[in-house]
Amino acid sequence: xxxxxxxxxxIPLLPLAGALILGLMYLATCQGKQISERLYGILGCIxxxxxxxxxxxVFFSLRGLPExxxxxxxxxxxxxxxxxxxxxxxxxADPLSAIMLLFVTFVGSLIHIYSIGYMKGDARYGKFFxxxxxxxxxxxxxxxxxxxxxxxxxxxxxxxCSYLLIGFWSDDRSNVMAGNKAFIVNRIGDLGFVLGMxxxxxxxxxxxxxxxxxxxxxxxxTAPVGLVVCLLLFVGATGKSAQIxxxxxxxDAMAGPxxxxxxxxxxxxxxxxxxxxxxxSFLYAHVPAAGEIVAWIGMLTALxxxxxxxxQDDIKKILAYxxxxxxxxxxxxxxxxxxxxxxxxxxTHAFFKALLFLAAGSVIIALHHEQNIWKMGGLRSKLPxxxxxxxxxxxxxxxxxxxxxxxSKDEILYSALASGHVLIWMIGVVVxxxxxxxxxxxxxxxxxxxxxxQEAFDHAHESPKVMTVPxxxxxxxxxxxxxxxxxxxxxxxxxxxxxxxxxLVEHHPHGGVGLEILAVAASVVAFVxxxxxxYRKFSVPVAEPVYKGFNKFGYHKFYVDELYHTVIVRPYxxxxxxxxxxxxxxxxxxxxxxxxxxxxxxxxxxxxxQAGYVKVYAIYMVIxxxxxxxxxxxSLN
Amino acid sequence: xxxxxxxxxxVLFCLGILGVVSRRNVFVVFMAIELMLNAAxxxxxxxxxxxxxxxxxxLALMVMAVAAAEAALALAVIILLHKHKGxxxxxxxxxxxx
Numbered sequence: 044x045x046x047x048x049x050x051x052x053x054i055p056l057l058p059l060a061g062a063l064i065l066g067l068m069y070l071a072t073c074q075g076k077q078i079s080e081r082l083y084g085i086l087g088c089i090x091x092x093x094x095x096x097x098x099x100x101v102f103f104s105l106r107g108l109p110e111x112x113x114x115x116x117x118x119x120x121x122x123x124x125x126x127x128x129x130x131x132x133x134x135x136a137d138p139l140s141a142i143m144l145l146f147v148t149f150v151g152s153l154i155h156i157y158s159i160g161y162m163k164g165d166a167r168y169g170k171f172f173x174x175x176x177x178x179x180x181x182x183x184x185x186x187x188x189x190x191x192x193x194x195x196x197x198x199x200x201x202x203x204c205s206y207l208l209i210g211f212w213s214d215d216r217s218n219v220m221a222g223n224k225a226f227i228v229n230r231i232g233d234l235g236f237v238l239g240m241x242x243x244x245x246x247x248x249x250x251x252x253x254x255x256x257x258x259x260x261x262x263x264x265t266a267p268v269g270l271v272v273c274l275l276l277f278v279g280a281t282g283k284s285a286q287i288x289x290x291x292x293x294x295d296a297m298a299g300p301x302x303x304x305x306x307x308x309x310x311x312x313x314x315x316x317x318x319x320x321x322x323x324s325f326l327y328a329h330v331p332a333a334g335e336i337v338a339w340i341g342m343l344t345a346l347x348x349x350x351x352x353x354x355q356d357d358i359k360k361i362l363a364y365x366x367x368x369x370x371x372x373x374x375x376x377x378x379x380x381x382x383x384x385x386x387x388x389x390x391t392h393a394f395f396k397a398l399l400f401l402a403a404g405s406v407i408i409a410l411h412h413e414q415n416i417w418k419m420g421g422l423r424s425k426l427p428x429x430x431x432x433x434x435x436x437x438x439x440x441x442x443x444x445x446x447x448x449x450x451s452k453d454e455i456l457y458s459a460l461a462s463g464h465v466l467i468w469m470i471g472v473v474v475x476x477x478x479x480x481x482x483x484x485x486x487x488x489x490x491x492x493x494x495x496x497q498e499a500f501d502h503a504h505e506s507p508k509v510m511t512v513p514x515x516x517x518x519x520x521x522x523x524x525x526x527x528x529x530x531x532x533x534x535x536x537x538x539x540x541x542x543x544x545x546x547l548v549e550h551h552p553h554g555g556v557g558l559e560i561l562a563v564a565a566s567v568v569a570f571v572x573x574x575x576x577x578y579r580k581f582s583v584p585v586a587e588p589v590y591k592g593f594n595k596f597g598y599h600k601f602y603v604d605e606l607y608h609t610v611i612v613r614p615y616x617x618x619x620x621x622x623x624x625x626x627x628x629x630x631x632x633x634x635x636x637x638x639x640x641x642x643x644x645x646x647x648x649x650x651x652x653q654a655g656y657v658k659v660y661a662i663y664m665v666i667x668x669x670x671x672x673x674x675x676x677x678s679l680n
Numbered sequence: 681x682x683x684x685x686x687x688x689x690x691v692l693f694c695l696g697i698l699g700v701v702s703r704r705n706v707f708v709v710f711m712a713i714e715l716m717l718n719a720a721x722x723x724x725x726x727x728x729x730x731x732x733x734x735x736x737x738x739l740a741l742m743v744m745a746v747a748a749a750e751a752a753l754a755l756a757v758i759i760l761l762h763k764h765k766g767x768x769x770x771x772x773x774x775x776x777x778x
Contacts, residue, residue: 655774
């Protein structure tokens with residue numbers, strides 16, 4: 044039973060309209076009179092905030108329906124139809140997309156509000172909000188689309204916006220390069236998504252290509268095709284959600300303004316891959332092998348990113364690797380068929396990661412765009428609100444009970460353990476410890492100890508209210524979001540999993556209370572060990588360390604970027620150059636030049652008739668008219 | 681009878697063409713064009729008489745009106761041409777040469 048509600052289309056439309064209006068305003072005024080920042084800020088926030096309220100309405104209307112009827116849909120118009128294929132611009136809100144909608148619009152709105160303060164004084168203030176709105180609108184299309192094709196529109200939209208926003212400060216060449224990198228790496232993933240979509244259509248697309256029809260026909264998909272589809276779609280997810288081997292763009296994406304990082308990492312973009320896998324749970328449920336690969340890639344990414352995170356100097360890069368690592372957890376979750384656990388981690392992660400990024404942004408602004416943690420220190424006294432909120436975010440990220448991250452991470456680890464993936468669980472616990480370590484390494488170095496740069500410290504001051512209020516709201520979310528899915532062992536009812544049940548195809552493993560206690564205990568022990576090591580090393584004033592041996596290897600991120608550069612980029616450039624020198628002049632340029640030459644010769648041949656004298660034209664006219672009248676008189680006879 | 685009129689009309693028309701093609705002064709070319717128009721008028725009127733209806737007359741009047749308008753325009757153009765080059769030889773206006 045699907046209910047039709049027409050306001051669904053407005054949810055993505057509002058930010059998109061905002062983007063259009065702001066963009067036109069900016070275009071019209073970028074060279075002349077400036078529009079005040081206040082106007083831009085207010086207009087920029089209207090769309091997301093209204094979308095949030097509509098998302099709330101969607102959520103509550105779904106709640107009012109019986110469990111198996113929780114599907115709202117709206118077809119705005121037929122997008123295109125060719126032959127048998129009929130693709131509508133349709134939107135579907137079910138429990139899964141409603142949850143995504145809620146936190147995407149909520150966190151997105153807060154980030155928009157925060158940006159009012161963060162971007163103050165930027166010359167391209169209006170453009171920034173236009174892009175930000177476009178980003179959010181694309182994400183909402185992605186989440187709300189009722190089939191893979193509409194999802195792909197949003198999928199490409201967020202890719203485009205990430206490119207625009209990462210390279211936002213385009214005066215610096217390295218920022219532009221980072222934007223390019225994000226775009227190109229994502230393109231590789233997108234190819235996988237398109238191919239996967241093609242195979243899916245080939246397999247079971249004939250009877251409708253929206254989620255509900257696909258779900259109904261999923262069992263008709265043969266196993267090999269199913270595996271291919273799942274893996275190709277996962278390639279798309281590795282691009283968008285920064286998993287091995289396509290994670291390299293995300294740390295570089297830190298080149299963008301901090302609110303953008305928060306938006307990319309928390310609410311939009313990177314969660315798309317996890318959402319997509321959960322959305323296609325009806326496929327993955329039929330192909331356990333694909334899930335196995337997803338889980339392993341996820342957990343290995345989590346491990347690798349955690350290792351890199353332990354050596355970073357840049358406060359935003361630490362957070363970036365923590366995101367990659369947490370995304371790894373989410374994929375491990377959806378890989379072991381615990382889709383609701385994965386989505387729950389997406390949900391809690393949105394709060395604490397947005398919080399951490401925005402708090403880091405507050406630190407960065409206070410120190411006038413200093414991002415190196417080894418130039419900070421002792422900021423606790425100068426930035427009390429930022430410190431407190433960041434500490435809460437850090438505790439949530441590190442998985443300290445009872446903060447949000449603990450419950451969601453524990454749910455994933457428990458699911459891995461209960462479904463028999465003991466090795467994945469063990470790596471997960473180790474990564475949890477490493478997460479606690481690098482999170483608190485960052486917090487101790489930045490906020491504790493003594494100032495390393497006295498002058499910057501003296502000038503530091505707490506951010507304005509428009510920035511700190513979103514921090515506080517997100518901090519509250521980071522504390523309490525976890526209780527939404529309280530497992531039975533803590534006296535809860537797993538409301539979140541039950542809520543998602545109509546959208547997902549999953550069976551909850553029953554490992555027993557013993558396993559649950561084991562999982563919780565291991566997580567807590569890992570957290571305590573991680574934090575205490577960080578405390579031992581960094582609570583006292585320390586200078587910037589010099590890395591040797593394996594540490595140096597880790598500091599340079601295992602030279603993966605350099606490896607990619609040598610193995611992929613360089614040969615590619617070489618082939619490109621070879622083609623441009625050896626093939627292009629002869630195969631492509633030559634025919635083009637020849638056709639130009641041909642027309643030139645043609646023109647030269649006829650040029651002689653254009654004498655330029657009036658009487659010559661008069662003669663042509665007489666001859667022409669004579670011939671014409673002759674012909675006419677002939678035909679009349 | 682009609683043949684004489686038509687013959688005169690054709691002769692006048694051919695003279696007009698000859699004038700347009702062979703003369704170099706813009707004024708003379710213009711007058712040759714007027715000659716052609718009037719040759720055509722003669723033909724219209726003659727044929728109209730033959731068929732005993734007024735169609736040809738109407739057309740002849742129309743051609744006269746057009747000729748008057750054309751004369752007004754052409755004379756203005758000729759003045760401008762003269763201002764531009766100080767000479768009315770058609771051969772010096774050859775901007776369209778390919």
